[in-house]
Amino acid sequence: xxxxxxxxxNEETSASAAKERLKIILSHERTxxxxxxxxxxxxxxxxxVVKRYVAVSNDQVRVQMxxxxxxxxxxxxxxxxxxxxxx
Amino acid sequence: MxxxxxxxxxxxxxxMGCERRVVYDLVNVIQGEASLHQALIRxxxxxxxxxxxxxxxxDKDALTLEGVEQVIDALSLDFDYILCDSxxxxxxxxxxxxxxxxxxxxxxxxxxxxxRDTDRIIGLLQAKTRAAQNGGKIHEHLLLTRYNSQRVxxxxxxxxxxxxxxxxxxxxxxxxxxxxxxxxSNKGIPVIHEEGTDAAIAYQDAVSRLLGETLPLRFAEPxxxxxxxxxFGGRK
Numbered sequence: 001x002x003x004x005x006x007x008x009x010n011e012e013t014s015a016s017a018a019k020e021r022l023k024i025i026l027s028h029e030r031t032x033x034x035x036x037x038x039x040x041x042x043x044x045x046x047x048x049v050v051k052r053y054v055a056v057s058n059d060q061v062r063v064q065m066x067x068x069x070x071x072x073x074x075x076x077x078x079x080x081x082x083x084x085x086x087x
Numbered sequence: 088m089x090x091x092x093x094x095x096x097x098x099x100x101x102x103m104g105c106e107r108r109v110v111y112d113l114v115n116v117i118q119g120e121a122s123l124h125q126a127l128i129r130x131x132x133x134x135x136x137x138x139x140x141x142x143x144x145x146d147k148d149a150l151t152l153e154g155v156e157q158v159i160d161a162l163s164l165d166f167d168y169i170l171c172d173s174x175x176x177x178x179x180x181x182x183x184x185x186x187x188x189x190x191x192x193x194x195x196x197x198x199x200x201x202x203r204d205t206d207r208i209i210g211l212l213q214a215k216t217r218a219a220q221n222g223g224k225i226h227e228h229l230l231l232t233r234y235n236s237q238r239v240x241x242x243x244x245x246x247x248x249x250x251x252x253x254x255x256x257x258x259x260x261x262x263x264x265x266x267x268x269x270x271x272s273n274k275g276i277p278v279i280h281e282e283g284t285d286a287a288i289a290y291q292d293a294v295s296r297l298l299g300e301t302l303p304l305r306f307a308e309p310x311x312x313x314x315x316x317x318x319f320g321g322r323k
Contacts, residue, residue, distance in 0.1 A: 013242025018199050019249045026206050026253060033210045 035065055050078055088166040090158070091141035092184035093174035094150060100140045103130065104275025114142035117154030123161055132280060137166070141180075148179065155183050175204075177211060186216050190226040192259060192297070196233045197245040205229075205254060228259035230293060235264045236309040247307055260293025262286055263306040 032039075043063040050056055060079040065072060090113060091099035100106040105128050111121035116139070123139075130136035139158070142149065162169050173184035185191060191212050195205045209227065218225045231250055238244040247261060267284035271277065279290045285306060292302050 015239070015242045015245050015249065018245050019253070022199055022202055022245075022253050026203065029203075029206065030210070034214055 031064075034067075039063060039065060046076060054078075054080060056081060088137050088139070088162055088168065089170045089172060090139045090162075090184075091172050092150075092180045093172065094141045094145060094180050095143070096174065097141040097143045099138060099172050100128075101275065102272055103138060103277060105131065105138065106275070109140045112140045112142040113158070114145045114149045116158055117150060123158065132276075150179060150183050152183065152186065156187060159187050177207060181208075182211065182215060185212060185225075188212075188216060188225055189218065190228065190297075192228045192230050193254075193256060194230045194232060195250065195254070197231060197239075197247075197250055199245075202245065202250055202253060209254065209256065227256045228297065229254060229256040230260045230262065231258065232262040233264045234261055234306065236307060240309050258304070259296050260289060261304060261306055262289045262293070 043061060046063060047056070047058060047061045050061060056078065060081070062075075062077040064075045064077075066075065067073075089099060089103075091097055092113070093099070094114065097109075097112070100109050108128050111126035113126070115121040116123050116126050126139055127137045128140065130138065139162075159169060159171075171184040171188065174180040185208075191208075193205050193208060195201050212225050212227060213219055216225055229251065231247060234247070235244055239246045247258070251258060263285045265278075265284060265286035267281045267286045268278050271281050271286075278284065278286045279294070281287045289306055292305060295302055
């Protein structure tokens with residue numbers, strides 16, 4: 001066992017891979033928590049409209065909603081491709 | 088008092104060894120087809136323990152929020168603790184099991200899928216429960232099961248520290264992976280009654296902590312086994 005560990009030391013263990021993967025996916029999923037259920041559909045609709053005019057990919061449109069006691073902010077971010085800006 | 092909320096996939100009766108004594112179930116009570124008294128099953132081993140089984144045949148939509156509330160209100164007159172056994176998943180059964188809760192025990196394996204699901208459930212506990220909707224908070228407890236400290240030491244399993252760092256929920260118990268668990272469920276005897284086994288000791292610790300005791304953590308480190316047990320593989 002000791003002998004095997006000597007070779008494994010530099011390699012990432014499967015447990016640390018699991019931890020890293022979980023941290024990344026959960027930090028993403030936690031940002032979606034508490035958002036209204038219609039938000040994914042709204043994002044898709046906005047994406048469809050933007051796509052009629054500009055060639056953007058799915059990850060270039062972000063829709064987020066922030067709610068506090070007195071106001072709600074719907075934030076829509078569209079990252080335009082560089083090609084479009086130069087034309 | 089235990090309520091099985093896994094409508095359609097009832098199993099708490101089988102694990103508790105009272106499957107042949109089920110006559111009425113939770114849905115019968117909610118629909119007014121049986122009284123609460125008729126549906127309760129007294130445990131063979133613990134006199135003060137009763138169980139309300141889930142329905143096997145009905146659709147899970149047969150459960151209503153009002154119906155569940157009535158059942159829990161009625162039971163809370165007679166019982167100190169009501170344990171709502173939630174089905175896996177985040178559907179109606181799970182949401183009803185958690186809705187009226189004061190405390191939540193999050194049973195998790197040190198596996199990526201289980202940890203991720205627990206994180207989802209934490210999100211629901213903080214949003215879709217009566218306590219949360221009234222501006223309060225459910226006390227969350229982590230129960231980490233099937234823990235193999237040897238594999239953790241070898242880097243093959245998420246450690247207790249890893250899981251706690253990710254989920255940030257206080258620990259109520261650490262249950263070592265144990266052959267006693269399968270043997271106990273085979274026989275329909277809760278493993279806590281298999282006295283002397285690691286799993287029974289660990290579950291007893293978890294129960295004591297839930298009742299407010301402070302106990303040192305066991306089974307987190309691999310046991311240093313002697314030469315003979317290593318050679319002959321003495322396993323509990």
